[in-house]
Amino acid sequence: ALSVREVAHQQRAHHRFRALSQDSNDVVALVKNGSSVVDLVGPTLERLLGRGEAELLGRDPLVFVEPSDAERIQAQIDIAGSGVVSVEPVDVRLMHSDGRHHWFSASVRDLRLDPEVQGLVYSFRDVNDRKMAELQVRTSEGRYRSLIQNSNDIFAVIDRDNRLTYVSPNVERLLGFSPSDLIGTDARGLLTS
Numbered sequence: 001a002l003s004v005r006e007v008a009h010q011q012r013a014h015h016r017f018r019a020l021s022q023d024s025n026d027v028v029a030l031v032k033n034g035s036s037v038v039d040l041v042g043p044t045l046e047r048l049l050g051r052g053e054a055e056l057l058g059r060d061p062l063v064f065v066e067p068s069d070a071e072r073i074q075a076q077i078d079i080a081g082s083g084v085v086s087v088e089p090v091d092v093r094l095m096h097s098d099g100r101h102h103w104f105s106a107s108v109r110d111l112r113l114d115p116e117v118q119g120l121v122y123s124f125r126d127v128n129d130r131k132m133a134e135l136q137v138r139t140s141e142g143r144y145r146s147l148i149q150n151s152n153d154i155f156a157v158i159d160r161d162n163r164l165t166y167v168s169p170n171v172e173r174l175l176g177f178s179p180s181d182l183i184g185t186d187a188r189g190l191l192t193s
Contacts, residue, residue, distance in 0.1 A: 025126045027094075027104070029061050032119040033112050036060065039119065048126050050097030061122045066093035066101055073106050080110040080120060091131065094124060103131035158187045 027048055030040040041056045049064065056063065062070055069092035076087045087108055093101035104124040111117035148155045148168045154175070157166035164187050167179040175190075182190075 027122075027124040029056060029122040029124075030117065030119050031061055031122065035119070038122075048124075049094060049102065064094045065106075066095065069093050073108070076106070076108045077120070080108040089125070091127060092124075102126065102128045104128070156182075156187065162187050 024042065024044055025048070026042070027045050028042040029038045031037065032039045037058050038056050038061050041053050043053065045051050045053055045056060051064070062073060065073060069090075072090040073092055076090060079087045089105040089107040091103055092106045094104050096102050103126075105127045106125075107123050109121045109123070111121055112119055149170065151168070151170060152174075153168075154171045155166075155168040156164055156171075159165050164182050164185055167177075167182045169179055171182065172178050
């Protein structure tokens with residue numbers, strides 16, 4: 001049984017944890033030594049995932065991680081468990097209460113030897129807007145590339161010195177030059193008067 005002093009200390013620590021994490025853009029969870037379930041979770045869980053703290057307390061910290069992403073974060077846990085204090089974050093999807101996936105940058109810190117923490121700290125930083133922008137750029141680039149490669153026109157990028165820095169692949173079909181033969185050449189040489 002815990003003494004009154006230990007209980008008071010735990011309550012103060014829990015209060016500090018909540019105060020520090022409530023305005024963050026991270027979902028922070030603590031798994032104490034000897035446990036495999038969440039002992040503390042920050043209040044941002046509700047704001048970022050639409051879930052109450054009770055939905056994560058006493059459960060596996062990866063319960064809301066998309067199963068196909070769980071492998072990446074499990075690798076982090078394994079590295080952290082080997083004594084490495086901080087591991088490079090990985091992007092994973094977490095299930096929002098509305099059923100949609102949101103992107104988070106996940107990291108695990110091993111603070112089991114820290115007497116004030118004594119556990120693994122999971123941090124999930126909201127990066128959904130960044131990931132959505134990256135996906136839109138990738139989609140736009142793919143469409144652009146497809147249009148250029150399947151066009152009956154030749155597309156080229158010319159620098160300030162009139163040198164070709166890009167020529168679409170169909171230049172070979174239309175003019176008989178390979179793009180690599182033209183890159184770096186003076187574009188005026190292709191023009192006829």
